């Protein structure tokens with residue numbers, strides 16, 4: 001998120017031959033950069049419509065128990081929203097086709113469309129939507145093989161189209177391939193004036209001014225966007241033709257702008273945001289709508305400047321913002337002006353997967369817990385197997401268990417996930433049970449009942465053929481895992497590492513032979529970060545390490561929750577946890593401890 005920060009808006013400056021021709025300039029600062037976001041319309045509802053071969057003009061909703069999780073556009077026309085129950089929705093539209101999402105039922109290995117699905121006995125499965133999502137991704141890749149594609153959630157992906165667009169510009173305007181002999185600054189000379197663009201058929205072009213009087217000369221950056229728009233249209237038509245899904249898209253110069261304008265013309269529409277149109281588009285927008293400004297940082301900015309819209313903040317200087325919110329707040333100043341330099345990270349696989357269940361009735365005994373762990377494990381086993389079909393040898397680094405007990409803050413435990421040749425539900429469940437034991441202790445009756453249980457894999461990475469690189473998967477966590485596996489008493493969480501303490505030797509003791517005090521340290525098995533206490537009393541160090549560990553675990557927990565496939569929207573509608581790729585609620589953190597802007601993000 002905090003990629004290279006800029007000081008100048010390069011995208012409004014002169015566009016030169018170097019920007020078009022030099023391989024080194026094919027980067028996030030290039031004024032000819034083209035980024036798109038494609039999002040599927042009413043995705044789960046569309047999946048059901050296609051699966052059942054229904055007429056797309058019929059009103060269709062996807063139901064989870066009594067609630068609705070997706071509503072297609074014909075049903076939205078009746079005023080049906082995600083907040084409604086099936087009964088309310090049918091009052092508004094008696095002909096509504098409500099399809100219940102797939103579920104796992106006890107005893108069945110595969111999820112199905114069971115007619116008697118109940119929360120007490122069944123568990124929601126999104127498998128069908130995930131599979132369809134991968135199919136959509138394959139069409140993206142096949143249609144635009146030279147674009148960078150970052151899968152951002154189950155139904156959306158970012159594209160960096162800069163490379164294919166550059167190629168196409170040179171194909172259409174071959175005279176740009178040579179710097180003219182009389183160009184005053186050589187390769188740093190401005191390109192000749194751009195041709196006028198015919199936008200017909202390329203999508204909705206956001207206006208530069210309210211009057212619609214354009215007047216401004218089209219730039220090469222606009223030409224780049226128009227070519228990008230043609231490519232995006234081609235991909236979207238391919239998805240529609242091959243799979244039957246309609247999508248909507250935004251085409252702009254960076255991810256945040258593409259994401260913002262992608263929903264302007266839903267369903268089945270695309271929107272282009274040119275540099276010159278950014279001020280008019282952004283000014284009236286509530287600034288908390290922007291990715292990453294929906295949370296605490298946004299609230300703090302709102303009260304610091306008594307601001308609601310982006311326009312309200314434009315008079316704040318970069319320096320002032322950085323003084324109030326830290327160096328990195330330069331990123332906020334940039335984004336208010338439509339500038340952002342985050343990369344589209346090629347990511348077309350899955351990084352994590354989480355199976356989650358709101359348990360009704362609640363889990364009261366360890367045996368109840370084991371039962372649901374088996375259900376969750378069988379889902380994970382199936383999903384990992386499927387992921388391995390798509391990405392051979394992919395294997396998770398870590399198994400994570402989260403539980404919620406009453407209104408207590410959620411708690412979690414994780415451990416490295418041992419490799420096995422015969423992946424089974426039992427294998428996962430056994431490791432899960434050990435984690436559950438660590439969380440709830442030894443008794444059969446739990447002290448406090450569990451109302452949500454989630455089991456997930458994280459750090460999914462592709463291993464080498466035959467898992468030769470197995471050690472690589474375990475990193476620093478392996479010895480700990482072994483101890484846990486063999487230990488009869490709960491394994492110690494804390495690794496004692498002999499470390500040299502600078503602060504200890506600074507304690508007025510000149511003798512080099514003074515035994516250095518040991519600091520307690522723990523290496524996180526998930527990210528290998530070394531957590532270390534400062535020198536101090538032994539008892540105090542234990543407490544300090546426990547505190548550091550708890551904070552660090554919270555950090556991973558928060559990351560897991562917002563994991564790979566979470567939504568990009570800052571404030572998604574109330575989450576229905578178990579129907580999601582990964583739970584979407586965000587962990588509430590204590591008061592930020594970090595300085596500056598970092599305090600507003602879980603970034604440690």
Ligand code: CTP
Pocket residue numbers: 039040041042043044045069070071154155266267567572573574575576579580
């Ligand atoms: N989803 C969900 N719970 C949420 C948000 C989204 O289950 N709190 C699911 C929806 O069922 C949806 C999919 O995730 O089909 C993608 O979400 P999103 O793109 O936000 O909505 P769509 O239903 O696709 O509708 P739109 O056309 O507005 O994108």
Ligand code: CA
Pocket residue numbers: 039040041042043155
């Ligand atoms: Ca969508």
Ligand code: CA
Pocket residue numbers: 039040153155156567
């Ligand atoms: Ca989406």
